[in-house]
Amino acid sequence: MKKLAALAAVFMLVMLIGCGNNNNNGAAANQNGANANTDSNANGNADQPTDAVTSASVVDNEANFKKAISKEGTWIIATLKDLTFSEDLVLDGQFTNKDEPARKIALYSQDADHNITASFTLTAPKITIKSENARIQGGTFVGDVYVEAKGFQVVNATIQGNVYFASDEFQSTYSAADQGKVTGVTEVQK
Numbered sequence: 001m002k003k004l005a006a007l008a009a010v011f012m013l014v015m016l017i018g019c020g021n022n023n024n025n026g027a028a029a030n031q032n033g034a035n036a037n038t039d040s041n042a043n044g045n046a047d048q049p050t051d052a053v054t055s056a057s058v059v060d061n062e063a064n065f066k067k068a069i070s071k072e073g074t075w076i077i078a079t080l081k082d083l084t085f086s087e088d089l090v091l092d093g094q095f096t097n098k099d100e101p102a103r104k105i106a107l108y109s110q111d112a113d114h115n116i117t118a119s120f121t122l123t124a125p126k127i128t129i130k131s132e133n134a135r136i137q138g139g140t141f142v143g144d145v146y147v148e149a150k151g152f153q154v155v156n157a158t159i160q161g162n163v164y165f166a167s168d169e170f171q172s173t174y175s176a177a178d179q180g181k182v183t184g185v186t187e188v189q190k
Helices: 002-030 062-068 168-172
Strands: 056-059 076-079 089-091 103-106 108-110 116-119 121-129 134-137 140-147 153-155 158-160 163-165 175-177 186-188
Touching: 056 062, 062 076, 076 108, 163 168, 168 186
Parallel strands: 056 076, 076 103, 089 121, 103 134, 121 140, 134 153, 140 158, 140 163, 153 175, 163 186
Antiparallel strands: 108 116
């Protein structure tokens, strides 16, 4: 009986330590534009927890940003400052949030109540979106966007450039929500 009680105590201790680390990571990410434990939907509501297997990547330099948007990256890429690239970027890989395909480039910081406290600018000649249900949220992307996947969104953000879609299907699933806008054209690439 004592062995069973000791085993249960060790199990509970391991669970508490693991949960404590996860909460700390989520709190740190929350201050920097993304939260590993909850995510705002397109309307800004943080009402459901995210999948346990997803995580955020909070970046403050170009090398880490490029790694985070790769197939080996994370579903949320949150910047801490303006980033500028002279080469083209590719958002690639399939990730999930709430059991749905999702990818978010968060160009902002937020407080614990999900209020945006700072917005950032990402500059590149172009970015190609290959991840399904990807969105650029909360800041400005300067350059052209080439969409090669379903469900692309511009949420409370500005694209200072054009958005080109690889097919009519990809354009038909596009949306600009919550003050999302594009200064150039949005059309199927011919």
